[in-house]
Amino acid sequence: xxxxxxxxxxxxxxxxxxxxxxxxxxxxxxxxxxxxxxxxxxxxxxxxxxxxxxxxxxxxxxxxxxxxxxxxxxxxxxxxxxxxxxxxxxxxxxxxxxxxxxxxxxxxxxxxxxxxxxxxxx
Amino acid sequence: xxxxxxxxxxxxxxxxxxxxxxxxxxxxxxxxxxxxxxxxxxxxxxxxxxxxxxxxxxxxxxxxxxxxxxxxxxxxxxxxxxxxxxxxxxxxxxxxxxxxxxxxxxxx
Numbered sequence: 001x002x003x004x005x006x007x008x009x010x011x012x013x014x015x016x017x018x019x020x021x022x023x024x025x026x027x028x029x030x031x032x033x034x035x036x037x038x039x040x041x042x043x044x045x046x047x048x049x050x051x052x053x054x055x056x057x058x059x060x061x062x063x064x065x066x067x068x069x070x071x072x073x074x075x076x077x078x079x080x081x082x083x084x085x086x087x088x089x090x091x092x093x094x095x096x097x098x099x100x101x102x103x104x105x106x107x108x109x110x111x112x113x114x115x116x117x118x119x120x121x122x
Numbered sequence: 123x124x125x126x127x128x129x130x131x132x133x134x135x136x137x138x139x140x141x142x143x144x145x146x147x148x149x150x151x152x153x154x155x156x157x158x159x160x161x162x163x164x165x166x167x168x169x170x171x172x173x174x175x176x177x178x179x180x181x182x183x184x185x186x187x188x189x190x191x192x193x194x195x196x197x198x199x200x201x202x203x204x205x206x207x208x209x210x211x212x213x214x215x216x217x218x219x220x221x222x223x224x225x226x227x228x229x230x
Contacts, residue, residue, distance in 0.1 A: 037218070046224045047157075047165065047208055052217065060217050096164055100218055108155030108210050108218060110167040110176065 002026035004036070004097050004113035012087050012120050022080040022097030022113060029055050029075050033103030036080045038071070040093040041115075048093075052100070053080055087120045094118075126209050126222035133228040134199045142194045142225045144209030152212040154192035156185060159224075160205045168207075169194055196227075204229040 008020035022036055029036065038050040052060040053071040061069050070083045080097065094117045098109035126146040134140035144154055153172035157165035167176050169185035172192065182197045192211070196203055209222040 035218075046206075047159065047221060049219055049221050052219060060219055062219075098165075102216065102218065105171050105174070106153060106155070106212070106218070107170045107176075108157070108167055109165075110170070112164040112166070115164055 002099050002111055004099060004111065006095055006097050006113045006116040008095070008116055008118060010117060010119060012118055013122055014088055014120055016087050018084045018087050018091070018118055018120075020082045020084075020095050020097075020116065020118070022082070024078050024080075024097075024099065024113075027099060029053075029073050029078070029080070031055055033101050035100045035102065036073070037098050037100055037109055038080075038082045039096045039098065040091075041096070042090070042093040045093075047096075050095075051082060054102070089120045092118065092120045126211060126220050128207075128209060128222040128225045130223070131226045131228070133230055134196070135230050136201060137198055139195065139197045140199055140227065142196075142207050142209075142227065144192045144194075144222050145190055146211065146220065146222075147190055148211045148213060148220055149187060149190050149192050151214075152216070154185065154187055155210045156183075156192075156194045157208045157210065158203075158205045159208065165208060199227075199229050201229050203227065 004024040035054040037052040068085045094115040096115045098112040156169040159165040173185040206224045
């Protein structure tokens with residue numbers, strides 16, 4: 001059974017850097033074809049894809065946020081870390097991570113973590 | 123184009139059939155997945171590879187697609203199907219990074 005869980009600060013000040021960790025179980029990010037994606041959802045708004053890291057350390061970022069995002073993985077800890085710099089109140093959102101695989105039948109992102117709310121406020 | 127477009131809102135009478143659509147050029151090359159999200163919850167995959175249901179998803183959910191359009195159909199909508207639905211596909215490079223803006227489904 002695959003599970004993922006996001007963790008990080010609930011409150012961040014404007015201009016600070018947000019660091020979020022996705023800790024997962026049930027798969028290894030050293031397995032060919034697997035990846036972990038990050039998403040966010042401001043209160044009452046739509047889901048937004050942010051970034052994706054693959055087993056081979058290949059990374060993809062949202063074009064609109066590329067300059068502010070960094071993804072790293074620690075395969076030994078089964079963790080993926082997303083950092084977002086220069087936080088602004090408009091970045092207040094619930095942040096999700098999710099498992100994906102690009103091999104075989106495309107299954108999209110499944111499953112997802114429960115999400116973690118990060119509020120940006122002074 | 124690197125976008126997927128969905129109608130913002132759709133409504134359906136209880137027990138009736140509703141179709142939620144998604145349009146985008148990437149759908150000509152890659153099959154869509156669909157996610158259901160209820161308030162306060164994480165998205166749940168309900169359809170993948172255009173028309174496949176993960177285990178545990180009721181068979182009233184089905185998917186289809188042709189050309190640049192993908193559709194999610196709920197046959198006999200239930201009150202618990204009231205949710206936001208997002209379509210998803212791959213970009214021109216094959217990366218699973220495209221999402222629609224979501225459709226809010228209201229069951230009347």
